[in-house]
Amino acid sequence: MSWSGGGGGPSVGVIGLGGMGTALSQELLLAGYAVMVHDRRPERVEELAAAGTEVADSAAHLAANCGLVITFLPGPTEVEHVLVEAPDSVLSGAREGTIVLDMSTCGPDTAIRVGEAFDIAGCVFVDCPVSRKAPEMTVLIGGEPGVLGAAEAVLAAVSRTLVHCGSRGAGYATKLLNQHVKYAWYLASSEALLIAREWGLDAAAVAQAIERSSGGDSGLDTAAEFFRGDVAQMATHAPARTIHKDMQLVKQLAAGSSVRSPTVDVVADFFERVAETHYLERPYPESTELLARLRRERPSAETRTGAAESRTRSTPS
Known part of the structure; x- marks a missing residue:
């Protein structure tokens, strides 16, 4: 199946014209695709209509x-409503073989429920x-x-990178973990700069x-x-003993401010636990083994089974 605008193929449809959906629609037009758009706010479609979208x-x-x-939608509630539940949903109008790609940020359970309806x-x-x-x-x-x-060729034309993350729901899960890493780093950075300011330092200069x-x-x-399992690269890092010492000093620095x-407490406390083990003299990335045990990385079989049963019960028949 082709989605090229000049070949008489079906259009690429974009629902949700915030910044992300608008940018994608514009790039699809530039790439030569026939594009149809929908947004409940008419003002969102005017610019794209003038540019050539239906x-x-x-x-x-x-x-x-x-x-x-x-689709680009605010969250799980809107995704399920617009794609499946509404009287004029995507599902109600889709033909057999239609490909639906949701680019919203949701949890894996949403993918399971919505995906089964389209299946x-x-x-x-x-x-x-x-x-x-x-x-x-x-x-x-x-x-x-x-x-x-x-559809992969369409995405490749308007994207920098395509990453296959695993089974259904893995895309959503990976995006959520990306958000965690991004904003955990932001929070730790912000707390560090607040401490810098409390110590009379120029926070902007410290950030630089x-x-x-x-x-x-x-x-x-x-x-x-x-x-x-990159043992050779892990071996290039400092021993956990060094990080433990540094984090104790960081904790003292933070304590000397208001x-x-x-985030300082969590990191310092973790390396306190590391100091009680043989990992103290090992390259610090190896202490992830200890972290996995402390954080109960792997749930028991009973827990996994219970979670699976919960998802099954929540999936519409």
């Missing part, structure tokens, strides 16, 4: 005319949340390679210095070394 008066109307439907209708639903706007998007695909079919130092790295690459920093 306008649908409902999600069902759009789905009936588009072989590929892409029954003979359509394809894939959770595809994104990071950044088109054409710089990274698309986090909840499915194995090939799940997008002909940290950005150009090891603190400018979120730590994700180092954490990933453990999960890749700023309460839970």
Whole structure:
């Protein structure tokens, strides 16, 4: 199936014209695709209509005319309503074989419920949340390679990176974990700069210095070394003893200000636990093994079974 505007193929439909949906629609037009858009706020569609998109008066109307439907919606409630539950939903207008890609941020259970509804209708639903706007998007695909079919070429034309994250729901889950890493780093950084200001330092200058130092790295690459089993790279890092010493000094620095920093406490306390083990003399990324035990990374079989049963009960028949 082709979605090229000049070949008479079905349009690419975009529902939800905030910043992300508008940018994607514009890039699709530039790439030569026929585009149909829908948003409940008429003012959102005017600029795109002037640029050459068709306008649908409902999600069902759009789905009936588009072989590929892409949605950007505020959250799980809106996704389930617009895609499945509403009288004029995407599902109500979709034809057999329609591909529906949701680029919203939701939890994996939403993908399971919505996906099963589209499965029954003979359509394809894939959770595809994104990071950044088109054409710089990274698309986090909840499915194995090939799940997008002909739609993959469309996404490749308007994105920087396509990442297949696993089975249905894995795209949503990966996006949520991305958000956690991003905003945990933001929170730790903000607390550090508050402490700097309390000590009479120029917070902007401290931020610039940290950005150009090891603190400018979120730590994700180092954490990933453990999960890749990259023993050689882990061995290049300082022993946990050094980090333990440093974090005790950081804790003292924070205590000397009026700023309460839970992120400092959590990190310092973790390396206190590390200091009680053989990991103290090992490269600090190896202490992830201890972290996994402390955080109960792997739930028991009973817990996993219970969670699966809960999802099954919550899925419409």
